[in-house]
Amino acid sequence: MIGEPPSLTAEMVDEVNEVIPPNKPRYLMGCGYPEDIVEAVGRGVDLFDCVLPTRNGRTGMAFTSHGKIIIKGSRYAADKAPLDKKCACYTCRNFSRAYLRHLFNAGEALAGRLVSYHNIYFYTKLMSDIRKHISSGTFATFSKKSKQKFDFRNP
Template identity: 50%
Template sequence: MAAKRRTDQALFGIVQGGLDQELRKQSADDLVAMGFDGYAIGGLSVGEEPALRNHTLGATTAHLPAGKPRYLMGVGLPDDLVEGVARGIDLFDCVVPSRHGRTGWLFTSFGRVLIRNAKYARDERPVDPSCACPVCKRYTRAYLHHLFLVREMLGVRLNTIHNLHFYAGMMEQIRQAIASGTFAEFRARYYERREQLRMQTDSLDEQDSRTLAASLAEEGQP
């Protein structure tokens, strides 16, 4: 800390300790005593069960000052963001939006869509009808499915654009909920709404799959 000279950058201390709460507390206490600009939490999301990660995270943030930013490193999926914020996290970083985009996974208001699945081959709907991103406004699931199958680079770019838009929109909703003092309600509604939409979407996908199978049969395709 004594070596820090610049005032236009924030220096964060990184709390470690694995899943051991006592080691986490010791690490946090020592770093707080040094007076960092903010505090990062490392060593999580390395294969542990989500419930255990969330428990360890909550036990760790309890020892960090609420008046300074708290940053969860390398996390994560949409649920992880919601649960992290619920435990006092302010900042995240993760490769999930781009990495999932490269492998054909798209995030939606009703869960994840694996666009390479055959059931999307003739699906003319946008990835997420409720999404306002440029991908959902201009392209269909069928087109994104085609791009993935032929390994066209544009497909990866479009998938990533959609995923980043989803994440940015989700964090904006979280910030609004915090500002209005309704985050607890947002958190509960997030899971309830996703399950309701997932059930509706599963029903539509089942109908579409039957229609696609009938069309292929008429054309003599397997």
């Protein structure tokens, strides 16, 4: 739920689960941080939508396998690495952090589009990984590792 603390969201998801028939899908609007999505899936939520991947992408924040990157930072001025070395998206295959930073600082709209593209790819991969782990019966382990790894909510 938008703006509520994660603990209250979890409590409300559990409450709603008690009244929705078990064969009906669960939708959680505005749940967008990767760690919150993994938590909600563990509580039975099936569907999400959120502006975070594109809104944050347009302002230069990338979700990566090793945490968030604020690409406008001077530390990336000469960084030839992709946003995320583990990512196979178009942005990561073709552009360096330094180039993306340059695009942002030059006011090029392409900058926000390229980081948004990467972020959507990151979320698509996250959901694919969640589905694979549910199918193979390893979601609990995946969830535990994700909670230790993801910390996108904090600055």
